[in-house]
Amino acid sequence: MSAPAVEKGDGSAPAREPILSARNLVKHFPVRSSGLIRRQVGDIHAVCDVSFDLLEGETLGLVGESGCGKSTTARLVLNLIKRTSGEVFYGGRDVSALSPKQMRTLRRDLQIVFQDPYASLDPRMPVNEIVAEPLRIHDMFDKGGRELVRDLLRTVGLKPEHGNRFPHEFSGGQRQRIGVARALALRPKVLVLDEPVSALDVSIQAGVLNLLDELQTELGLSYLFVSHDLSVVRHTADRIAVMYLGRIVETGPAAALFERPGHPYTQALISAIPLPDPRKERARERITVVGDLPSPADPPSGCRFRTRCPKFAAELGEGERKRCVEDNPQLVDRGQGHPVACHYAEQKVLI
Amino acid sequence: MTAEDVLSDGRPEGTESGRRSRSSEAVLEVSDLTVGFPSDDGLVQAVRGVDYTLRGGEVLGIVGESGSGKSVTSLAVMGLLPRTAKVSGSVRFRGRELIGMSDAELNQVRGRDISMIFQDPMTSLNPVYSVGYQIAEAVRAHHDVSKAAALDRATDLLDLVRIPNAKQRLSAYPHELSGGMRQRVVIAIAMANDPDVIIADEPTTALDVTVQAQIMDSLEAAQVETGAAMVLITHDLGVIAGQADRVLVMYAGKPVEIGTAEDVFYTPRMPYTFGLLGSLPRLDRPSERLTPIPGSPPSVVNMPPGCPFTPRCPLAVPLCDEREPELEPTTDAEHLAACHRSDELIGKTPGDVFVTEVADAEALAHFVEESEELA
Numbered sequence: 001m002s003a004p005a006v007e008k009g010d011g012s013a014p015a016r017e018p019i020l021s022a023r024n025l026v027k028h029f030p031v032r033s034s035g036l037i038r039r040q041v042g043d044i045h046a047v048c049d050v051s052f053d054l055l056e057g058e059t060l061g062l063v064g065e066s067g068c069g070k071s072t073t074a075r076l077v078l079n080l081i082k083r084t085s086g087e088v089f090y091g092g093r094d095v096s097a098l099s100p101k102q103m104r105t106l107r108r109d110l111q112i113v114f115q116d117p118y119a120s121l122d123p124r125m126p127v128n129e130i131v132a133e134p135l136r137i138h139d140m141f142d143k144g145g146r147e148l149v150r151d152l153l154r155t156v157g158l159k160p161e162h163g164n165r166f167p168h169e170f171s172g173g174q175r176q177r178i179g180v181a182r183a184l185a186l187r188p189k190v191l192v193l194d195e196p197v198s199a200l201d202v203s204i205q206a207g208v209l210n211l212l213d214e215l216q217t218e219l220g221l222s223y224l225f226v227s228h229d230l231s232v233v234r235h236t237a238d239r240i241a242v243m244y245l246g247r248i249v250e251t252g253p254a255a256a257l258f259e260r261p262g263h264p265y266t267q268a269l270i271s272a273i274p275l276p277d278p279r280k281e282r283a284r285e286r287i288t289v290v291g292d293l294p295s296p297a298d299p300p301s302g303c304r305f306r307t308r309c310p311k312f313a314a315e316l317g318e319g320e321r322k323r324c325v326e327d328n329p330q331l332v333d334r335g336q337g338h339p340v341a342c343h344y345a346e347q348k349v350l351i
Numbered sequence: 352m353t354a355e356d357v358l359s360d361g362r363p364e365g366t367e368s369g370r371r372s373r374s375s376e377a378v379l380e381v382s383d384l385t386v387g388f389p390s391d392d393g394l395v396q397a398v399r400g401v402d403y404t405l406r407g408g409e410v411l412g413i414v415g416e417s418g419s420g421k422s423v424t425s426l427a428v429m430g431l432l433p434r435t436a437k438v439s440g441s442v443r444f445r446g447r448e449l450i451g452m453s454d455a456e457l458n459q460v461r462g463r464d465i466s467m468i469f470q471d472p473m474t475s476l477n478p479v480y481s482v483g484y485q486i487a488e489a490v491r492a493h494h495d496v497s498k499a500a501a502l503d504r505a506t507d508l509l510d511l512v513r514i515p516n517a518k519q520r521l522s523a524y525p526h527e528l529s530g531g532m533r534q535r536v537v538i539a540i541a542m543a544n545d546p547d548v549i550i551a552d553e554p555t556t557a558l559d560v561t562v563q564a565q566i567m568d569s570l571e572a573a574q575v576e577t578g579a580a581m582v583l584i585t586h587d588l589g590v591i592a593g594q595a596d597r598v599l600v601m602y603a604g605k606p607v608e609i610g611t612a613e614d615v616f617y618t619p620r621m622p623y624t625f626g627l628l629g630s631l632p633r634l635d636r637p638s639e640r641l642t643p644i645p646g647s648p649p650s651v652v653n654m655p656p657g658c659p660f661t662p663r664c665p666l667a668v669p670l671c672d673e674r675e676p677e678l679e680p681t682t683d684a685e686h687l688a689a690c691h692r693s694d695e696l697i698g699k700t701p702g703d704v705f706v707t708e709v710a711d712a713e714a715l716a717h718f719v720e721e722s723e724e725l726a
Contacts, residue, residue: 065559140725148721154714171647187722201416201586206630206643214710219719228559235632235641255637272564274589275635276628278612281593288568289561292529351635 018053018089019222020110020190025050025076025086027069031297044296046072048246050086054190059216059223061237061254063230063269067293069246074192074226078110079103090190108138111183115195117175121167127153127178128163134185148185156181156211173204180211184219192224197232209236230273234258242266245296245304248331252338262336262345264311265289270350285350302326303342311344320344378547378580379405379428379465384440384450386420386427393653394437397423399604401440402678405548405580412595412612413584414627418648420604421584425550428582429467430457444548463493466541468570470553472533476525482509482536483521489543508539511576512569531562535569542573549574550582555590567594588631592616600624603649603659606678610686620681620688620696622664622704629701642705658691665705666692 027047032038047069054060062070075081077088079095088095090106098106111134114120121130131149135141150160156177167175176196183191193212197205213236216223227233233240234254241251242265250263261267264287271287289308294300306312306324316324323343331341386398398420405411415421426432428442430449442449444464449457461467469475477485486508487501496504502521509517512535525533534554541549554570555563567590574581583594591598591612598615600608600623608621619625629642646663657672658664664671670691678689682697690696696704 065561135725143725144721145725148718148725151714151718151721154711155718157710173647184718185722187726201648202588202630203416203626203644204647206632206641207645209632210641210643210707211710215715218710218715229632230560231632231634234634235638258634268561270634272560273634274567274587274593276588276592276616276631276633277635278592278616280635281589286564288564290565292531292562293559 016055016057019056019091020054020077020224021052021089022073022077023051023087023089025073025088026084027072027076027081028084042297045246045299046296047076048299050243050246050248052241052248052251054222054224055239056222057216057220058238059225059236061233061240062224062226062243063228063233063240064243065228065269065293067245067296068243069296070226070228070243071194073243074112074194074224077224078112078192080112108186109189110192111186111188111190112192112194113176113179113183113196115198117172117179117199118167120179121175123167126164126166127158127170130167130178131163131181131185134182138186140186149181152181152185155215156184157207171204172200173208176200176208177211180208180215184215187219188221190222190224192226194226195228196225198227198229205232212236230269242269245293245299247304247341249305249341250339251331252336256338258351260336260347260349262334262338262340262347263305263342264309265305267348267350268310275351287348287350303329305342311342311346316344376407377404378407378445379582380441380443381405381424381428382441382443384424384427384442385438386423386432387437389435389437390652396604396651396654398427399651399654401601401604401606403599403606403609405582407547408578408580409596410574410581410583410594412591412598413582413601414586414588414591414598415601416586416648418651419601420651421601422552424601425467425552425582425584429461429465429550430454431467459493462489462546463544464546465548465550466544466546468534468537468541468549468551468554470556472530472537472557473525475537476533478525481522481524482528483523486521486536486540486543489540493544504543505539508543509536511542511572512536512539513565513572514539529562530558531565534558534566538566538569538573542577542579545577546579548582549577549579550584552584553586554583555587556585563590570594588616588627600627603654604651605659605689606687607660607689608687609678610681610683610688614683614686618686618697620686620693621690622666622692622696623660624688625696625699625701625704626663629705640702640707642701642707644705658689666690666695668692 025047026049028043029046030040031042031044033041050073064070076083083096128149131152132141132145135145153160153163158177197208225236237254240254240257241248244265250266261270268287268289275281287310291308294307300307303324312324329341329343331339333339334345336345336347382402384398384401388395401424413421427438483502483505486505490501490504505521506517509520514520514535555566595612598612599606602623608624626644644663649659658675661667661671676689676691678687681688681693
């Protein structure tokens with residue numbers, strides 16, 4: 001393994017090998033002026049120094065609100081967009097340094113399921129062909145691909161007889177299952193799930209989540225699960241990384257993170273999710289953040305959350321605040337049992 | 352005339368009507384409301400008979416999945432459906448029938464007695480007018496006050512919905528505000544005339560959770576300030592659990608269960624409600640297997656007789672295909688459910704009613720074998 005180790009800090013994680021590692025990933029998108037000569041006038045700091053390990057057979061949840069850089073991180077990991085700096089290691093190799101040809105071989109192992117099942121399936125291809133396409137690309141279809149596609153469709157809960165139908169003939173949940181079948185066709189080891197259930201109604205969402213859960217157990221898959229929905233992530237993920245404005249602010253095992261969140265942002269996020277339980281919901285302590293997400297083109301100095309931080313606003317003194325303004329808090333264990341990027345991290349029980 | 356006077360001119364029951372004190376008096380009565388849209392395939396029965404009574408100061412939550420008719424119901428109440436829509440039934444506001452009113456008459460009710468908050472604040476605000484102008488416009492539509500007084504009122508309203516620097520924000524245009532701010536402006540407009548009923552249709556759906564929490568705060572503030580009763584339409588059961596006094600669950604254009612929030616969340620009596628609750632991943636407990644509802648919602652064109660949930664219902668019996676169950680009182684007269692087997696659901700959990708779906712093991716084994724041969 002050539003990836004330098006990052007501190008796991010949770011202690012409880014089984015001693016499994018990381019299958020995929022990201023180290024100091026950075027992505028800046030250029031901001032260009034309008035007009036004839038589109039000069040670059042700035043950068044959107046979409047992802048800033050993000051490192052994590054995905055262990056074999058586990059689900060790592062990447063959560064945050066829109067604009068926090070979680071989807072960009074997922075795409076960087078798969079080399080679908082060029083990184084500004086940083087490395088991604090898969091099986092000991094730096095993925096982002098590979099030639100397109102070498103990358104293609106690697107794509108068998110690394111697959112993605114997209115959020116929008118209406119946009120990610122070619123409307124003019126029958127379902128059989130959609131699922132068979134990865135096999136054809138990798139010259140594997142002729143050796144019995146037809147059978148494989150049939151079994152794959154049955155596995156994800158679709159009728160093989162419907163293979164000649166087109167995507168528009170299926171409901172959203174069924175389309176997402178087609179997307180899963182396509183991603184599985186090459187027997188990948190890692191699946192990146194980018195908001196796989198966000199476009200679905202709850203009753204349909206549950207079926208897809210159960211399917212993903214079962215496939216993981218049976219096929220030994222590792223999931224990088226990107227979502228804005230904390231309840232879904234709590235349900236599926238073994239470990240969770242919370243992102244805010246391009247940085248990971250807290251990471252740890254799912255149960256610990258939800259029971260004892262240390263970062264004010266994680267706390268605000270957890271307390272903002274309404275619980276579907278009237279008595280509990282009405283008795284909860286609320287931590288509310290003020291204002292809106294600052295522009296990622298001009299992120300705040302020091303701690304990026306300080307402009308909205310309830311702790312910064314209400315609890316800290318002048319001297320303590322200075323540290324938040326000047327000094328970017330590192331993601332290290334500060335006595336919470338898992339790494340937290342806050343100078344004044346303090347556990348709170350919110351559920 | 353000052354901003355305060357604007358509120359109290361000629362309202363029948365005065366401004367102290369509410370302050371979230373719930374009266375048993377009905378402000379809005381909807382009975383047997385149906386809405387159909389003619390289409391090439393036949394009549395699309397978007398709403399097939401909705402009855403509810405909204406009492407003064409209460410919050411009624413309406414839940415349901417996309418296509419269940421929850422939004423169309425409220426558009427029908429407001430008289431906002433296109434002319435092609437076939438609306439029948441009755442909607443009474445304090446005893447006055449709204450269905451069949453002319454647009455001119457409805458304009459006296461809309462915004463003044465009943466106001467509405469839509470899902471997408473970018474499309475419900477006018478992009479070419481400042482937010483101050485738009486709030487003042489709402490005030491002046493129903494009150495004969497000077498522009499200055501209306502703008503004063505607008506400032507107060509922006510303060511109430513917790514927009515910082517309200518006075519400066521009056522001259523801002525919608526595109527200069529964030530999504531959350533815009534939605535608060537929409538709330539300010541909705542409460543501008545101290546309405547008796549506010550209908551909020553998915554008010555937080557397009558927003559991030561932390562912003563959603565801020566909006567729910569503003570909405571509560573608006574409700575307390577105006578004392579209005581509220582119809583809160585959402586697909587988020589968490590929001591309903593936190594806000595609603597009573598809950599109405601809709602499926603295929605009809606209410607299938609109605610009761611207090613505690614009734615519906617803790618002792619549901621309709622399989623669909625069980626399914627919804629069992630499908631939800633929970634933040635407050637370690638993950639359990641979810642119990643999805645199999646299949647997908649029915650098409651509301653040319654519906655067959657019988658209960659529309661039958662094809663997805665694990666408890667279905669032949670009777671369910673023959674006759675659609677009425678919404679009837681359960682053990683509690685205030686808790687109604689539309690299910691022939693509602694009595695058998697007492698004390699059950701979602702896991703008892705629905706089977707947790709399992710992937711086809713045989714197909715999976717074949718797939719594993721074949722894919723290994725290929726590789």
